[in-house]
Amino acid sequence: TVRIGVLTSGGDAQGMNAAVRAVVRAGIQAGAEVFGIHEGWQGAVDGGDQIRRLEWDDVGNVLARGGTVIGTARCAAFRERDGRKRAALNLITHGIDRIIVIGGDGSLTGTDRLREEWPAFVAELADAGEITAEQAERHAQLVIAGLVGSIDNDMVGTDMTIGTDSALHRITEAIDAISSTAASHQRSFVVEVMGRHCGYLAVMSAIAGAADYVLIPESPPADDWKQHMSHVLRQSRRAGRRTSIVVIAEGTQDRQGNPITPEDVRVVLADEMGEDARVTILGHVQRGGTPSAYDRWMATMLGHAAVGEVLRGDREPQLVAVRGNRPTFMPLMEAVAATRRVASLIEEGRYDEAMAARGRSFV
Numbered sequence: 562t563v564r565i566g567v568l569t570s571g572g573d574a575q576g577m578n579a580a581v582r583a584v585v586r587a588g589i590q591a592g593a594e595v596f597g598i599h600e601g602w603q604g605a606v607d608g609g610d611q612i613r614r615l616e617w618d619d620v621g622n623v624l625a626r627g628g629t630v631i632g633t634a635r636c637a638a639f640r641e642r643d644g645r646k647r648a649a650l651n652l653i654t655h656g657i658d659r660i661i662v663i664g665g666d667g668s669l670t671g672t673d674r675l676r677e678e679w680p681a682f683v684a685e686l687a688d689a690g691e692i693t694a695e696q697a698e699r700h701a702q703l704v705i706a707g708l709v710g711s712i713d714n715d716m717v718g719t720d721m722t723i724g725t726d727s728a729l730h731r732i733t734e735a736i737d738a739i740s741s742t743a744a745s746h747q748r749s750f751v752v753e754v755m756g757r758h759c760g761y762l763a764v765m766s767a768i769a770g771a772a773d774y775v776l777i778p779e780s781p782p783a784d785d786w787k788q789h790m791s792h793v794l795r796q797s798r799r800a801g802r803r804t805s806i807v808v809i810a811e812g813t814q815d816r817q818g819n820p821i822t823p824e825d826v827r828v829v830l831a832d833e834m835g836e837d838a839r840v841t842i843l844g845h846v847q848r849g850g851t852p853s854a855y856d857r858w859m860a861t862m863l864g865h866a867a868v869g870e871v872l873r874g875d876r877e878p879q880l881v882a883v884r885g886n887r888p889t890f891m892p893l894m895e896a897v898a899a900t901r902r903v904a905s906l907i908e909e910g911r912y913d914e915a916m917a918a919r920g921r922s923f924v
């Protein structure tokens with residue numbers, strides 16, 4: 562029987578459990594055995610019972626849970642060749658040579674490195690007598706597929722990443738709550754949301770929460786942004802709004818590349834408008850709570866598609882992504898390279914090129 566390993570790696574995101582559940586159940590249905598690798602790549606490096614067979618019922622009652630039930634971690638050892646070699650040994654010992662990884666670009670990159678080095682590891686482990694010749698032959702290649710778990714929605718090649726929609730729900734709830742208290746006191750609020758290189762959460766939550774102003778990394782405001790923002794907020798107050806809400810993505814900079822912080826915005830509101838604004842940094846609240854319906858079904862669909870992909874195993878590693886609500890595939894490392902390019906274009910201030918390279922119509 563074919564054995565598939567599934568792991569979640571890097572930051573957690575709502576919907577990861579739906580993906581793991583789908584991998585386990587689609588794998589079993591296809592006649593494979595599925596193993597959960599616990600605590601991200603650390604579990605593969607450590608081996609033993611960190612790599613455990615997952616049966617159908619082991620992933621019951623996880624669909625509605627936030628986070629990831631198989632654990633996630635950042636693993637320093639996996640960044641070293643020796644660590645990856647140990648992971649290879651532990652996987653081969655468990656008969657696993659297909660991996661579905663759910664994580665961010667770092668996790669996907671690390672997984673692809675292991676795949677590249679795998680044949681060399683197999684040869685070295687066989688030479689050293691740590692695996693048998695039969696094991697070496699049976700597990701000559703590692704087949705991988707990647708799903709993106711990240712609340713930022715920053716990956717090229719997909720409309721959405723797992724966890725983004727749930728995070729958007731959390732932020733919208735928070736803005737709704739802030740709006741009601743703000744309205745009672747005619748106050749202004751500055752809300753910082755996640756998104757180091759991607760303003761998706763900021764723009765979408767600003768629209769969904771009826772914010773007055775939004776600041777994002779891909780489209781830094783003009784040099785006179787302070788005057789412009791005060792003007793816009795004053796106008797809306799004059800038109801009868803009792804609150805002002807400004808949403809800012811965490812990675813926002815001005816056109817000279819200087820960070821714009823929520824505190825900067827607060828100072829503008831105080832200085833230019835005489836407003837006693839409050840700053841709310843949502844932080845980990847955004848990762849919390851139950852996954853949205855979208856994240857559950859999208860991750861289920863992609864987990865199922867990833868099983869088909871690794872069982873075929875007949876092409877270069879793929880990113881299993883979503884476009885137009887259907888699973889789509891893109892060479893994994895092309896997607897990662899393009900995502901990193903978008904981030905550096907933004908850092909260099911080449912915003913139009915960054916947006917063109919991201920290739921989505923909106924944010």
Ligand code: ATP
Pocket residue numbers: 570571572573602634635636637638639640641664665666667668669670671672674710711
């Ligand atoms: P997030 O979106 O939360 O940052 P990520 O997957 O990008 O998720 P990282 O911390 O970059 O998070 O990577 C997670 C783990 O993946 C690392 O701790 C390490 O074990 C592995 N990893 C990342 N980059 C590499 C690399 N270049 N080589 C080997 N392993 C890597």
